[in-house]
Amino acid sequence: MTKARSNAVLIGLGMVADMHAAAIADTDGAVRLAGVMARRVETAKAFADRHGGPAVLTSVDAVIAAQPDFVILATPPDARRDYVTRLAGAGIPILTEKPLARTYAEAVELVEICDARGVGFGALLQHRMRPAAQDLMARIASGQIGDIASVELRIPWWRDQSYYDVPGRGTYARDGGGVLITQAIHTLDLMLQLCGPVETVQAMTATTALHQLEAEDFAAAALRFRSGAVGSMVASVTHYPGGAEEILLNGTKGSAVLAANRLVLHRHGAEPEEIGQAAGSGGGADPMAFSHDWHRDVIADFAEAVRQDRAPAITARSALGVHALIDAITRSAASGQRERVSDD
DSSP: OOOOOEEEEEEOOSTTHHHHHHHHHTSTTSEEEEEEEOSSHHHHHHHHHHTTOOEEOOSHHHHHHHOOSEEEEOSOGGGHHHHHHHHHHTTOOEEEESSSSSSHHHHHHHHHHHHHHTOOEEEEOGGGGOHHHHHHHHHHHTTTTOSEEEEEEEEEOBOOHHHHTSTTTTOTTTTSSSHIIIIIHHHHHHHHHHHOOEEEEEEEEEOOTTOOOSSOSEEEEEEEETTSOEEEEEEESBSTTOOOOEEEEEETTEEEEEETTEEEEEETTSOOEEEEOOOOOSOSSOTTOSOSHHHHHHHHHHHHHHHHTSOOSSBTGGGHHHHHHHHHHHHHHHHSSOEEOOOO
16 A cells, blocks of 8 residues: 655745755655745755755745645744735645744734634644653643642753844844744743643843844743743843753652753652653754754644644644743733733
């Protein structure tokens, strides 16, 4: 029996595009990179030459005419709406890079566009696919650390100024913000999967002397979860040379520390456990210094979801929670007041 294979088109060939191509190539034939599209045809041709010669498509009309099984959308956030509208209108499922959009309101709009058309819409929040993270989710669900009482989230990343010298990077018009929506979004999203939604935040953000950019390179917040748990968050790209992001959970039966793909458990009356191992997370000067394995798993699942006509493991709608949280942190930093997180 011939193994089912999905044809994907990649739109947007910036920094993360080679990661997508490598991830697709590692799906054991389940997904084929059938086409690519970029703003500059020369960029698309060079990329196609590096990655097995997928078709070079020069417009959204050409993408739609190619009738791919789904599209991976890796454009900057400011370019998402037009693509999502056109592709959803043509009934083509979309797997988009994070963030969904520049703002929470824009993200809600994109989800509603796809829902109205009945089109599959997934999000590349691949940290959810890390084995250690999935192990921790299962242990929380089975009550192994009890009820979560307090949470600490720390993202000590680093970016050189050269990263922000790229036109548009770190601006509200193109990216929607700085460290929160571009880097911290992954860990904030994972925290929500583990701990449930945040109810209120009290926050501050800053642009430090270490960088020149329009948006923030540092953010801190006190969090109160709907469950009653409390927490703290510090996220920055000011920690040279950059380290692994960490989520620390203190529960009524023990604690858990998740650092990238390494999990350490301390349960009351039991020996400590260590699961997984240290792995690159893109926290240093090279933003792409991490494995493509988790991208591969998200892409392979999305392709299978399209074939089976089911929801993907990571829906775009499930990403609205982290967008709402980032929106509340940003509002709190601006107002100096505690802000409520919108229901997603």
